[in-house]
Amino acid sequence: MTIPPTRQRVLLGVAAGGLTALLAACGGGGNGSSAGGSTTSPPPKSTTSGTQVTAKLTDFHIALSTGKFQPGQYTFTAKNQGQHEHALEIEGPGGENRSKTLDPGQSTTLTVTLKSGSYKVYCPVDGHKDLGMRTTITVGGAPASSGNDTSQNNGY
Ligand SMILES: [Cu+2]
16 A cells, blocks of 8 residues: 555645744744854953063063064063073153063063153163163154155144
8 A cells, every 4th residue: 555645745744844843943042142143252362462572681682572663552571581680671751661670581571651752671780781781762763755844844
């Protein structure tokens, strides 16, 4: 015996009904968490704010990871890679910021808000500045391509 026509209709009905039920279940169940898909992962978390700059302190030299500075907040990471105690001091229009004194191998961070102008960056530990642990950074220096005319005329 083969399957009677009535049984075939029942199977079709069940299949269709099942599909409907499935769709309904999806629609209903998805309301809570997945509707809209607005759950995004949080942005990368950084423990420090501002532009990161590394200052390598050696005997007796300071090497900054960048020479270009624009006004804004910077976090300097001072690393003492020398054999003596060193520290990092940044002095300029925005004031004076000094890191703690680092033993060899230590590092620390120094967050500074730089303003336009010239800053002295040096090691304040005795005599190190004169031994070569000093450099100067210029914040917001005019790009070489744009002339000075517009800025000089401003306000005068
Ligand atoms: Cu030093």
